[in-house]
Amino acid sequence: MKKADSNSGSTTVYEVARVAGVSVATVSRYLNGTARVSDDKRKVIESVIDKLNYKPNMLAQSLKMGSSRTIGVLTQSLVSDYFNEAMSGIDQTMKAAGYAPLIVSGHWHASDEAERIELLIARRVDGLVILTGKLTDEQILSFSERVPIIAFGRELSAKNAFGFCLDNYKAACEAVEYLVMQGHRAIAFIAGPDQADARARLAGYRDTLERHGIDVNPSLIVPGDFQELGGVLAVNQLLESGQRFSAIFAANDLTAYGARLALYRRNIRVPEDISIIGFDDLHSSMYTTPPLTTVRQPLLEVGQRIGEAMLKLIGGQKVRFEVPPLSLVVRESVRRI
């Protein structure tokens, strides 16, 4: 009874119990439906809770229960449409299950990522989702001994961790295939950073060209950075090299936007003079001029799947699911020649 008049800001179960003339245990039972509470007590508790505007302290609940109903999400950039679409999917399914996301950013920097993850673990998140990044699989596996992990952008399958990739290679093949079918032969590729997805897209480009008996011309492959700026620089380099090409496969949509602007600056029309195809299908790609033909990554769905997988992992179940497929979305930035 000593705790009954706590001086801290919010009302506690003790207050409620005291005012209602019952024990804290009964209040707790009422709150959680753990056991039957007689009608009269229930009513009085209800009214007291209402009068005192009592809200349970989740911190205390978490400490007691050993579960914070919070999951950590490690993204790489808070301002990336790409990551945020997945985030949105994760949020949807986790919120429905009563979880809130603690979002931190690793900025594509392994040591930052590790540090942020430690923070998340210190906060006792019930699970952790890692959106790509620079950590090694070993590091992730090691973290997974302390918290269940779902990783996007790497294949992983352990007791307490699951990771998956979308089939970037296959989708890149499709994209290039499409270009070839439209009559393009001299196809430039603006690469991405040194990262698995980017490499898979490059490989798809190379292999598809070869499969069609088209020589891959090394000077048609230029570096990019998955950002718009890389796209403009790349096109400048391509143009200055004097190489001829009728189409550009950009490693992602952002790169395509930059490429498109560089072309615009030189009065080169898209798609009349040069065709462009992107990768990601960011929302904005529907509204570029011309609307961008690109590979769709179903990121919202990916996020939802991640959420479901997380829930399973937390519940101690085995995770296993169909990886959503990528698909080409044809808009207006590629011309048949």
Next chain:
Amino acid sequence: MKKADSNSGSTTVYEVARVAGVSVATVSRYLNGTARVSDDKRKVIESVIDKLNYKPNMLAQSLKMGSSRTIGVLTQSLVSDYFNEAMSGIDQTMKAAGYAPLIVSGHWHASDEAERIELLIARRVDGLVILTGKLTDEQILSFSERVPIIAFGRELSAKNAFGFCLDNYKAACEAVEYLVMQGHRAIAFIAGPDQADARARLAGYRDTLERHGIDVNPSLIVPGDFQELGGVLAVNQLLESGQRFSAIFAANDLTAYGARLALYRRNIRVPEDISIIGFDDLHSSMYTTPPLTTVRQPLLEVGQRIGEAMLKLIGGQKVRFEVPPLSLVVRESVRRI
């Protein structure tokens, strides 16, 4: 000593204390530097912490200290570049102060917002930032009795709450002024939703026109929704109305993107045939074709300011700051006629 061998997953202070042969109090003191700890004890504690890989349980700390070192952020959309830039600024300054953000979305729906805020309060966030939204000032003030609040998108000044707006009206005036200076007289306006900022922009449009003795033509004002789709619909409506105009002032950049696409579809060139000016200066606006002339909202800075203000409010200090100014950024979507 009874707690020494807790069975829960992680190591606790008790474990550390036992192995190190000291009391938990001493371990705690070492951890927080609350008091001097003798060199020998310090060393052994250090090594035990290391060996056991002990990490303090922040949940327990929070419960004890009455502070979760977490702030809640209520945004309206997890996938909005606009909100996320501010989010990024908030994250920067709060992270530096050891706070982590719990991000929830209200989807521009008052009852959702209220519900999410309750959730944040239940999780005992130390502060709350509200990015615009549909709540009334009264509601916010009422919430501020339970948690310190910084609000963006409304003027507010109370004991435990502070809110501010950017000067949308003035910036809209500048934008229209610029159009007029470039020789435009027939200027269409694509409005935003029923919301303070959108209204201020409309007012700026109206007043500036009048100030220049230009009649405001009601059929040149068409509705929009702050999204791309609203922009295309608006331009279609404008064009079909048969009204003549040489420039469009879009209530925000997204709207401008949509408008630009609608124009593209009809082979109307920008800026040769019609000029467009936007509002927000989203990152993408640098890469549209042509790059968009627009009003810059320094959202990253806004976020940082919010973070600083939050820290002050949490610290019980008075909040008061210069609201960062908006500014016109001239790119290539407006032509002099």
Next chain:
DNA sequence: TTGAAAGCGCTACCAA
């Protein structure tokens, strides 16, 4: 400088 112990707000066990 150190340790014992109280208590943050809650849940759940054990008795009644």
Next chain:
DNA sequence: TTGGTAGCGCTTTCAA
């Protein structure tokens, strides 16, 4: 059905 109480992991008096 109910109440008393231990204890989640931590910090911080109070004494020594």
